[in-house]
Amino acid sequence: MKLNVIDLEKSEYTGGKSSLCPGCGHDQISNVIIQAAWENGIPPEGIAKMSGIGCSSKTPAYFLGKSHGFNTVHGRMPSVTTGASMVNRSLSFLAVSGDGDTASIGIGQFIHAIRRNLDMVYIIENNGVYGLTKGQYSATVERGSKKKKGAMNEQPPIDLCAMAINLGCSFVARSFSGSKKQLTSIIRAAMGHRGMAVIDVISPCVTFSNNDESYKSYNYVKENDEVLHLLDYIPHFTPIEEVDIPEGEFDDIQMFDGSTLRLETVGDEHDPSDPMSALSAIHRAEMDNKHVTGLLYYDNSMQTAEEALGLTETPLSALSEHELRPSADALDDINSRFRGN
Amino acid sequence: MEMHVKMERICNDFTINIATANGTGSQSSNLIILNSMFHMADPVSGKNLFPSNISGLPTWFIIRASDNGYQSPGDKAHIQVLMNKDTWFKDLESLEPGTIVIYNEDAKLPVDRDDCPSFGMPMTKMARGINPKLARLMCNMYYVGALAHLLGIEQNALEMAVRNQFKGKEKAIELNLRAISEGLDYATENWEDEIPYRVESREKDPDSFLIEGNEAIALGSIFGGINMLSWYPITPSSSLAEGIIQWLPELRDADDGGSTCAVIQAEDELAAAGMVIGAGWAGGRGMTCTSGPGISLMSEFIGLAYFAEVPGVIWDVNRVGPSTGLPTRTQQGDLSMLYEASHGDTQHIVLIPGTVDECFEYGWRTFDYAERFQTIVFGFSDLDLGMNRWSTSGFEYPDSPMDRGKVLRSQEEMDAVENYGRYRDVDGDGIPYRTLPGSGLDPILYRGTGHDEDGIYSEDPDVYYATISRLKKKIEGARDLLPAPIIREEEEQQIGVIYYGSMENSITEIDDMLESTGLSVSTCRVRALPYHSEVEAFIERHEKVIVLEINRDGQMYGILRKELPAHLIPRLHSVAYTDGLPPRARVYADMILDTLEVTA
Numbered sequence: 002m003k004l005n006v007i008d009l010e011k012s013e014y015t016g017g018k019s020s021l022c023p024g025c026g027h028d029q030i031s032n033v034i035i036q037a038a039w040e041n042g043i044p045p046e047g048i049a050k051m052s053g054i055g056c057s058s059k060t061p062a063y064f065l066g067k068s069h070g071f072n073t074v075h076g077r078m079p080s081v082t083t084g085a086s087m088v089n090r091s092l093s094f095l096a097v098s099g100d101g102d103t104a105s106i107g108i109g110q111f112i113h114a115i116r117r118n119l120d121m122v123y124i125i126e127n128n129g130v131y132g133l134t135k136g137q138y139s140a141t142v143e144r145g146s147k148k149k150k151g152a153m154n155e156q157p158p159i160d161l162c163a164m165a166i167n168l169g170c171s172f173v174a175r176s177f178s179g180s181k182k183q184l185t186s187i188i189r190a191a192m193g194h195r196g197m198a199v200i201d202v203i204s205p206c207v208t209f210s211n212n213d214e215s216y217k218s219y220n221y222v223k224e225n226d227e228v229l230h231l232l233d234y235i236p237h238f239t240p241i242e243e244v245d246i247p248e249g250e251f252d253d254i255q256m257f258d259g260s261t262l263r264l265e266t267v268g269d270e271h272d273p274s275d276p277m278s279a280l281s282a283i284h285r286a287e288m289d290n291k292h293v294t295g296l297l298y299y300d301n302s303m304q305t306a307e308e309a310l311g312l313t314e315t316p317l318s319a320l321s322e323h324e325l326r327p328s329a330d331a332l333d334d335i336n337s338r339f340r341g342n
Numbered sequence: 343m344e345m346h347v348k349m350e351r352i353c354n355d356f357t358i359n360i361a362t363a364n365g366t367g368s369q370s371s372n373l374i375i376l377n378s379m380f381h382m383a384d385p386v387s388g389k390n391l392f393p394s395n396i397s398g399l400p401t402w403f404i405i406r407a408s409d410n411g412y413q414s415p416g417d418k419a420h421i422q423v424l425m426n427k428d429t430w431f432k433d434l435e436s437l438e439p440g441t442i443v444i445y446n447e448d449a450k451l452p453v454d455r456d457d458c459p460s461f462g463m464p465m466t467k468m469a470r471g472i473n474p475k476l477a478r479l480m481c482n483m484y485y486v487g488a489l490a491h492l493l494g495i496e497q498n499a500l501e502m503a504v505r506n507q508f509k510g511k512e513k514a515i516e517l518n519l520r521a522i523s524e525g526l527d528y529a530t531e532n533w534e535d536e537i538p539y540r541v542e543s544r545e546k547d548p549d550s551f552l553i554e555g556n557e558a559i560a561l562g563s564i565f566g567g568i569n570m571l572s573w574y575p576i577t578p579s580s581s582l583a584e585g586i587i588q589w590l591p592e593l594r595d596a597d598d599g600g601s602t603c604a605v606i607q608a609e610d611e612l613a614a615a616g617m618v619i620g621a622g623w624a625g626g627r628g629m630t631c632t633s634g635p636g637i638s639l640m641s642e643f644i645g646l647a648y649f650a651e652v653p654g655v656i657w658d659v660n661r662v663g664p665s666t667g668l669p670t671r672t673q674q675g676d677l678s679m680l681y682e683a684s685h686g687d688t689q690h691i692v693l694i695p696g697t698v699d700e701c702f703e704y705g706w707r708t709f710d711y712a713e714r715f716q717t718i719v720f721g722f723s724d725l726d727l728g729m730n731r732w733s734t735s736g737f738e739y740p741d742s743p744m745d746r747g748k749v750l751r752s753q754e755e756m757d758a759v760e761n762y763g764r765y766r767d768v769d770g771d772g773i774p775y776r777t778l779p780g781s782g783l784d785p786i787l788y789r790g791t792g793h794d795e796d797g798i799y800s801e802d803p804d805v806y807y808a809t810i811s812r813l814k815k816k817i818e819g820a821r822d823l824l825p826a827p828i829i830r831e832e833e834e835q836q837i838g839v840i841y842y843g844s845m846e847n848s849i850t851e852i853d854d855m856l857e858s859t860g861l862s863v864s865t866c867r868v869r870a871l872p873y874h875s876e877v878e879a880f881i882e883r884h885e886k887v888i889v890l891e892i893n894r895d896g897q898m899y900g901i902l903r904k905e906l907p908a909h910l911i912p913r914l915h916s917v918a919y920t921d922g923l924p925p926r927a928r929v930y931a932d933m934i935l936d937t938l939e940v941t942a
Contacts, residue, residue, distance in 0.1 A: 046782030049624075062787050062799070069779035070787035071623055073616065074646050080572075080613035084620025084628055085779065087570045087604035092624070092780050110616070113609040306606075313600030317569040318625035318778065320602055322744045325567030325627075326706075327593045329739040332565065336736035339551040341506060 006042035006238050014039045016066040020059070026178030026204030026219075027057050027126045031064045033181060034095065034124075037188040038065060041236060049085060049092045053078040053107060056133055057099035057126035057204070065095075076107025079114035082121055083306070089316040090307045093192065094121035101131045104140040104159045111161075115168040115197050117306040122191045122198045125161055126178070128206035129217045136209035143216045143290075163283045165199040166276050166298045172198035173279070173298040177222050178205065183294060186232035186262065190296070193237070193256035196305050203292055216290065227286050229295030231265040254299060264296065273299040352420075353542040354383055358405040358489070359419035361426045361433045365397025367479035368425065370507050370518075371486050372403040376731065377503035378495050379407060380552055383544035387413040387847070389730055389924050394577070394669045400429045407541060413732070414848035414927045420539055421492075422458075423485050425465075427451060434458075442537050444488050446481060461533050463488055468524055472517060483518050487525020491533070493541045552731040555723050558698040559631075559657060560585025561737065562705015564593050567744055568655075569626035570604045572617035574636060577669050578725040579659040582631040615640035618654040618718075619647050623788060625749065625778040627709045631657040634676045635666065637683060644718050645684025646790045648813065651765070651774070653712035653719075653747065660724035662922045671922030672725035674843055678897040680720045681871050687810055689817045691824065692720040692871040696846030700869070701727070702737040704825075713747035715773060715820055724892070726924045727844040748775045756783050763795040765809065772816030817872060824870035827877050834862035837938065838884030840877070842868040842898060844924075845890060851927035852890075856934060868898065872905070881910050886941065888934050891918045892925055915941055 002010050014035045019028050038048065050070030052058035058078070061070045073081045082094050103111050103125050114123070129142035138146065140159045147153045165173045172194045176184040184202060191198035203222050205211050211218045216225075230252075235244050237259030250266040254273070264273070272278055279297040286293035313320075358375070362368035369390065376388040385408045393399035404415045418438050424430055424445040431451075437443070439457040448466035465484035469477040490500055500522060508514040559582050563571075573583035587605055594602045608614035614630040621628025632640070637658050647654055660676045662668035680692050691711055693704040704721050712719040748769075750756045756777070764786050765774050774795075777783040786797035793809070794800040837856070841849060849865055856863045866880040881887050881902075889899040896916030903911050917933045919925075 044782075046780060046785065049779045050787065067782070067785060069777075069781075069785040071620075071650075072787055072789040072791070073619075074642050074790060077612060077616045077643065080608070080616025081620035081623070083606065083613070084570055084572065084617030084622075084626075085624035086620070087606065087617070088621045088626025088628070089624040089778075089780055109609055110613055113613065117606075307604075310604050310606075311600055312604055313596035313598055313602055315596070316780075317602060317604065318780075320569075320596075322567065324596060324602055325569070325594075326565055326740065326744065331593060332737060332739050335561065336549075336551075339553060340549060340736070341502065341551070 005039050007044060009039070011035065011039045013045055013067060014065055016064040017062050019063045021056060022208050024207040025056070026128065026206070027060050028063070029178040029181070030124065030126055030184070030202055030204055031060045033184045033188060035064045037185050037192060040185070041189050041192050042238065043093060043192065047091070047093055049094050051078050051082045051094055051096040051121075053098050053102035055099040055102045055131070057097050058102055060097050060126070076102050076105070077110055078102070079107065079110035079119070083114060083117065083119055086119055086121065087307065087310070087312070088318045090120070090312065091316045095192070096121055096123045098123065098125050100125060100127040100129060100139040100141040104161055112164070112168060115165055115170045115199065118171055118196045118303050120196055120305045120307065122188070122200065124188070125199070125201045126204040127161070127201055127217070128204050128210060129215070130206050130209045132206055132209060146215060160283055160287065161199065161201050162297055163280055166279050169303070170199050170298065171196035171300045171303045174199070174296045175201045175203070175292065175294045177203045177226055177292065177294055179219060179223060180226070180294065183228070183232055186234040187296065189234040189236070190256055190260065190262040193258040193260040194301070195257035196303055216292075222292055225291045227291045227293045228267055229271040229282065229293060229297070230267055232295065233263040233265065235261040235263060254296070255301070257301060262296065271295065273297065349536065349538050351540050352538045353540045354385065354407045354409045354544070356407055356420040356539040357416035357418065358421040358423065360403045360405070360423040360485070361429050362401055362403070362482065363426045363428065364393050364395050364399045364401045366482060368401070368403070368482045371482035372405070374486050374500070374503040374507050375489055376405055377506060377552065378490070378499040379405065379541050380733075381499040381502055382496060382541055383407070384546045384550055384733060385409055385411045387730070387732070389415050389726070391923065392670050400426050409544070410850070410854070412851040412927065414851055415924055417926060417928045421489070421537075423489070424449070424453070425482065425485065442492070442539070444485055444492070448481070459535060459537065461488065461492070461529070463525065463528055465525070468528065469521060472521055480517070480521050483521035484525035484528075487522040487527070488529045490522065491526045491529035492537050493539060495541050496543070547735055549735040550733050551736070552733055553698050554581065554729055554731055555695070555698050555701045555727040556582040556659065556729060557585040558701035558734070558737070559705040559721065559723065561589060562702040563629055563655070563709070564589055565740060566706030566709040567627050568603050568629050568709070570606070570617065570621040570628040572606045572608045572614040572628070572630045574608050574611045574614050574632065576633050576636055578661055578729045579631040579633050579657065581729065582657060582659060611636035611639040612643065615643035615656070618656065619643055619652050622647070622653040622712070623779065627655070627713070629655040629657070629709070631659065633659050633661045634663045634679070637676060637679060641684045644690070645686060645688055647718045648684065648688045648690065649790055650788045651716040651776070652788070653716050655708040655712050655719050655721065657721040657723065659728040660722065662920070668922045670725070672844070672892070672924055673920045673922065674724060674892040674897070675894070675920065677722060677893070678900060680722055681901060689814065689872065690718055690720055691715060691817065691820050692722050693825065694722045694842045694869050694871070695727070696843050696867055696869070698732045698734045699737065706740050710745040711820070711824070714745050715816060716747060716776060717817070722843065724844050726847070732847070748773055750775050750777050750783055751781065753783065764797040765793060766795040767812050771819050772812050773819070821872045822875055824872070824874060826874045827869055827880065828867040829864070829876065829880055831864040832862040835864060835883050836862040836885065837864070838880060838887040839863055839865045839890055839934070840868060840880070840887055840898070840902070841865065841890040845892060848925045848927045848930065852931045852934070855927060855931035859935065871901065873902070878906060878910070881906065881913060885913065886915065886938065887913050888915050888917050888937060890930060890934070893918050893920050
């Protein structure tokens with residue numbers, strides 16, 4: 002049996018049986034999460050799985066069965082993650098949300114978690130529809146999309162990656178549930194990032210929006226995927242000199258944990274440190290009815306929420322009563338000062 | 343009106359009403375009067391009636407001196423200070439004959455009340471003499487001097503109060519003291535008449551001081567080991583959060599200089615509640631503070647915490663609802679909402695302090711209850727208790743170590759539990775054991791959906807019924823572990839009055855008013871929900887029980903009616919009234935007398 006760097010089998014990272022529709026893009030993403038966590042050699046108990054409500058938010062039951070998780074309420078996963086992250090900064094937070102959960106009901110919390118640069122991986126499984134309530138449009142669906150039954154969507158879509166970049170998100174990527182290699186590299190790199198990593202993954206809904214006209218159907222995405230670069234993730238425990246050097250041009254990005262994300266140029270070079278070029282790549286693709294995928298934007302210089310608050314190093318949940326409750330003398334002193342003595 | 347030179351003195355038994363405009367710095371002047379009177383004699387209380395406004399709208403400050411210890415605002419003003427042109431005529435009109443009027447002559451408005459002795463002073467003009475730029479603020483110090491002269495407030499008490507008010511700011515202390523003494527001198531030189539009211543020094547508790555309920559809760563929660571405060575600004579709870587923020591650096595920095603409590607100003611109350619639940623889930627002590635509108639927004643999360651069994655503390659400093667209501671006025675209108683917040687069948691622990699000492703105590707105790715019962719615990723205060731200053735002899739250090747509840751932290755502890763399941767009632771008290779994220783011990787996916795004893799998703803009818811029945815049992819089990827009621831019982835056991843929270847500040851006077859009619863009245867202050875069995879026993883011992891509260895519908899009355907045995911329900915009679923103002927004893931006493939007459 003193959004073991005990872007901390008001598009665990011992949012089965013240590015699997016979860017329960019999925020109850021999603023057969024062929025759902027979300028299940029492919031769950032498999033990639035399992036693969037990424039296993040390959041990165043993260044102890045399962047060190048991960049906290051977070052989600053909101055919706056098809057995507059059910060998936061934490063289907064991966065990382067040895068990690069604690071919290072399937073919270075609709076659109077409010079970021080705040081629960083914030084509270085948990087404040088009291089235990091040693092946990093690696095891996096969150097899964099959907100386009101309804103994030104772009105509609107939860108857009109406020111999404112925005113503010115980014116503003117705080119919460120240290121977490123935030124995966125959006127984006128299919129443009131509400132699945133559990135039987136196929137209503139979400140806010141990420143393209144203008145002009147038409148369901149088998151019902152009216153055409155006339156409103157413009159919200160691009161969550163563009164929004165994240167505008168908010169100063171420190172790691173922004175887009176991928177496709179069918180692009181296993183690219184998605185694995187992105188999730189692995191995101192796990193090694195310190196700060197907010199937003200990954201918008203187009204994940205076709207096989208039941209409600211997999212018709213070929215839908216921009217989020219398998220066939221459409223496969224044919225209209227504009228890859229920014231080829232991605233190769235080199236973990237910190239693999240000596241980089243042992244990795245084959247690509248033939249063409251490439252760029253290496255250092256992650257916080259010492260890992261490297263190698264960006265091999267295909268077509269035009271993309272500079273992920275430049276938010277303007279990331280935004281224009283998104284807008285160009287949108288105008289051409291394409292999806293641009295890869296690492297759109299990256300900035301490793303930002304303070305995380307915990308760092309900005311100046312918390313003590315020890316996770317707050319591990320502090321003793323002695324460290325948490327000031328002394329009786331301290332209270333005597335306070336009383337005395339109130340008395341004006 | 344002619345004044346008699348030899349008049350009967352009325353010492354420490356009068357009410358002053360000071361009418362000013364919001365944002366003119368009058369709060370400093372008012373607190374200096376309050377604190378200097380408190381320095382001379384304990385029984386003095388202050389009520390700030392302020393508008394929802396930054397600057398310009400009318401505000402009143404009511405100071406009551408009472409050797410009887412009465413702290414409600416009193417039935418009427420004995421002394422009226424007029425500083426605000428906008429309310430000048432209405433304030434004057436409302437005065438009873440004989441009320442002393444002190445007014446700013448520079449308002450250039452008439453005082454057409456021949457039946458009220460009046461004292462004018464050119465306060466703005468005099469303030470300009472000290473500092474023209476600050477005259478608008480400084481003129482308020484002249485009525486401090488005026489009152490000091492008329493009431494006989496001692497110089498050392500004034501100085502102490504000014505120094506406390508402007509701690510360390512020597513220039514401000516000097517300027518304000520000068521203004522006060524100019525006012526005092528003017529009054530001494532120009533006002534021949536005396537007034538009957540005097541502040542007289544009393545033997546007093548040297549340990550006592552005045553403090554707002556919100557600051558007391560803030561300190562209590564710091565001594566309770568709060569790990570995370572999330573909050574969204576809302577009157578009247580903001581000063582609670584700001585109190586914590588102010589005290590944390592001194593009290594809660596670790597050896598490495600980092601803080602042991604995270605403070606996050608949330609994007610809204612929903613997020614604040616989510617952060618509390620996240621903190622509790624991860625094994626920390628999370629808390630937020632808000633008012634009624636915030637609780638409405640938090641309700642979905644409160645249900646999640648109840649059902650998924652996650653500890654957390656939420657303080658509600660009640661203001662007047664419904665909706666935005668009267669945001670700067672006081673009420674006990676949120677009680678039933680707290681008790682059953684969120685959809686489906688829920689029931690929450692609510693601690694109800696009635697004094698600043700209890701604000702401090704429940705500040706730390708709420709965390710122990712939350713972790714013991716793995717649920718949301720509410721603290722229920724209100725604007726009157728939270729934002730006005732009340733007397734204490736000093737806070738008492740927690741008398742018990744922190745209760746971190748049933749948390750399994752090691753494999754040995756896990757092995758000691760027979761047939762562990764996250765939601766299995768192993769001990770028979772309805773409280774299951776839990777493990778924390780990061781521990782690697784029997785992890786589950788917490789959820790708001792139906793779940794079985796192992797935390798696995800379930801829609802099974804028997805499993806669901808067993809779960810909600812156990813939750814009921816768990817909270818029921820808290821009853822007699824929560825603070826017992828404070829009972830003052832008469833031998834005759836004729837009339838019982840049940841009340842709670844800030845009504846404590848008016849109950850003595852209400853009680854005296856009732857007993858002056860020949861009634862014998864016992865009182866029972868409920869301090870927590872679900873209510874203690876002693877509350878039921880109190881009702882059992884009294885023929886007639888009034889449930890007294892500051893809301894329209896009699897919310898505690900409703901809760902008691904729902905939960906008491908049927909034979910006790912006919913004994914209960916609701917007396918509930920709210921108009922936004924702090925409770926005036928006369929209003930409630932009359933309502934009680936009317937109710938007793940009707941039901942006689």
